[in-house]
Amino acid sequence: MKRNKITLAGVGLLAASAMALAGCASSGGDSDTDDSGDNGGDASAIITVNGSEPQNPLIPTNTNEVGGGKILDAMFAGLIGYAADGAVFNDVAEEITVEDPQHLTVKIREGLTFTDGEEVTADNFIQAWNYGALASNEQLSSYFFEDIEGFSYDADSELTGLEQVDDYTFTIALNKPASDFAQRLGYSAYYPLPDVAFEDIETFGENPIGNGPYMLDGEGAWQHDVGIDLVTNPDYDGPRTPANGGLSITFYASQDAAYNDLLAGELDVLDAIPDSAFETFESDLGDRAVNQPAAIFQSFTIPDRLEHFGGEEGNLRRQALSMSINREEITDVIFQGTRTPASDFTSPVIDGWSDSLAGAEVLEFNPEKAVELWAQADAISPWSGEFQIAYNADGGHQAWVDATVNSIKNTLGIEASGAPYPTFAEARALITDRTIQTAFRTGWQADYPGLYNFLGPLYATNAGSNDGDYSSEEFDSLLAEGISATDAEEANSLFQQAQEVLLRDLPALPLWYSNVVGGYSETVENVQFGWNSVPLYEQITKVG
Template structure:
């Protein structure tokens, strides 16, 4: 997930149209056939693309942001993987049998190996998941294992729900029903690890050995704050066979620099268009432009620990700030229609999404009501100081943050502005450490295609991306009841009820849904963007 956005998976760009099912046809250049030199494509060419410096070492359970997630998804393979439309397909798994919502049996394909030659077995999954779940290992994705029997937030404990039957078969027992658990298994937290990882995990994170379609080109292939070089992993036998020779992911300081390189032919494909080029990129690139819905949601969070934002006063001020934002105007003028004003906390491309939930009017621009609510909050405790929204300057967010801040400032008559940090990593360090003293940019790029994934990690008590430390027992209960039922319609109804409470509490201020906006260079073929806004790199080819 994203691969919170700040997350796994950080923000790409929102839904330009509203659809009610997981259905992204993708944008394709030159068709989807395999690489064929006769058509100008090459299965040995290195594909260059944009990225960002990973926040943490490249360990699957330690990465929950898009820079690192993009790399991990290229060099590792899980039990299942996701097709362009979000459908799951077996990858390392030969078969996954769901006996009931609490019990699964996994049968692995035999003969699969890591890039160092070690065979992928049941033990590689069990050890990796146990490592990720251990409290003392402080893994950001430990949350993903909480439904497995034996998990504890209080002490190191073995995941007793994982039992090896034989080298290629293991069972999963959950401590409570989780009807979408099989769908989750394509997320990076569930990747296996080779034995070498446990010899020195810190060193492994700098030079990981995976089992996916790509591998690091060599020792030192990760040049920090510059780029990472990957080559095709010939030992990979899964469903994502690379149709090119490798990837070079450049860590651009700005989206403008990446787009300039695309226009110059110095980069093959990018998955983010800077705001400064949003009005012109489709005419610049023609049929090489990409603008399609993706499972991406943008917001900002105001921690309850900040002065004036706790209790009843905090609820009133959050609602006032939300109603002071002219989302329609900002998405039209700043984003040229490549964003859609949010009407909930999820995404229109996910099955079960609704634009008519009770309480959603708090997301509508209503300056008079905003002023009224702000005055009610002032009666509790007069406002003092400034209101700022922190963001990372290397992500192309300055224009919209300024627009949102100005809308708040002009409506409420307070001093409001953006607060830029040079890099994503610098901002995240303060956010994760709970030392940031302002509101801050947040959002979500889904880990797997499901409403629960947009809600539980961010708003359940102790959720992996709940950096604002929001906690509401009613929300927790509704989310748990929803994930326990095998009736999809019933689950989605319960998730809607949870969102009704979120509209009152506003642990995050929803802004808009993002399209993925990107493009590719001349001579590049077979470009398709997935449901989660990330290109299917293994399919891309280009002329030599």
């Protein structure tokens, strides 16, 4: 039987019938992961960076947004990690063996600990995953356990597919083939939890105890809506050893404020340039400006439950709205070349991406067709009210939302506007509990570098990030076929067919692909942004 192994250093990935790590390679001696501790900076210095208030307490299985994800990724170590280019390297895992697309064996390294001194064992993964999968716990990332035997959306049940072999080894049996499952295991939903977490999970979420490169800087380190302070974990033994003394993450109310602090030398690293500075940031920062492709997709979602957006009428209106948006003009004028109009639901930086999907013309600006489709919808039920797109005002979205609704208004002759909410957390709370009464901004920063990650979590029936509650048997079937395929080319072809269903139904309206647009001050060196737009914080050093 052929096997596929993920190994940390010195051994490349073996070719296998399973395609779990197709396109990835061992990190080996890659400076992205294992020599960050010797790059000439002040290893005791604190690096100041931007962030946003997490939507929820910091529980790995209940965090599916970027602000909380950044913090968890710094505080926890998973079985694997991802280098700057998306290549896989081992972190807690010593070896992951893929026997076939439904059976994996995981062996973790011995002697690793959480910051409270508890040893990291196989049981810490099994307990954490079972907690995340229980229906009664209502975890946002429960979808990531759907493929493991025993999972149920309807009732509490144990993940029977997880079996502990010994203290450092466990096996994973899947209920259906998932050929990229090993590649997913660096995502935060799969992090281990110490025993203390299960004594009071909510309290733990406010003061998490991890096993990663950084840890909370004592009691009160997390000041809600202000920031969070992390220091290095002296007991971390892995490939992401920090070359600095910690991270001070500020939750800015606006990207403009963050950019002004960067220019003033009050902020070391910024991963989100405000649109007001798109025209000048590269000249302002010189070779410290960052503008590179990243696995980020932007859209907005209109739930079926909203008036005028169910059934055939809703489908016609979604198509009309899509064709009334001049994406080329918005990306040129508003984003100054830092965005690219979308032609699918994924990202050009991911293997298998295609710009020639059937039905992609619905993403092109076509005012005449848009008006025609809107009239067909009116024949079913005349339009009433105002079309709005909700967004978080602290995220720098007003300019593009205003441009988008103006394009809709001018094309269709209807009232359209943005609906701002002060913070990301406030907007997400309404979206998550399904009380929001307008369309709303959505998007995806990939959890791992694979096409499936842009499709399954967002549009599969019952998926944790399926904010519009979309459900299509045809899409689900194609998705299942794709993830079962052991040949990468066949799998990507099926994922492309699944996207053609999405282009017909438009559960979300694709807008554009985002570059990571950021920069850093003169006070730091060794700044590198990863495939998913997040800086590799552990590498950054202070000058001098």
